Amino acid sequence: MAQLRQDYESFKNLDTKVLVVGPENTKAFQEYWTKENLPFVGLPDPEHTFSGL
Secondary structure, eight states: OHHHHHHHHHHHHTTOOOEEEESSOHHHHHHHHHHHTOSSEEEEOTTOOOOOO
């Protein structure tokens, strides 16, 4: 996540959206995003149902 945070402005300048999918539950994901103040979107997927775009 630290690398994504560092490179976020570069992605933004390219008009690219960053979406992170993680295995944590919603509460844990929200707490982590708040604590780390991450500027991109995070999607909790504790059941591993996301199969890509």
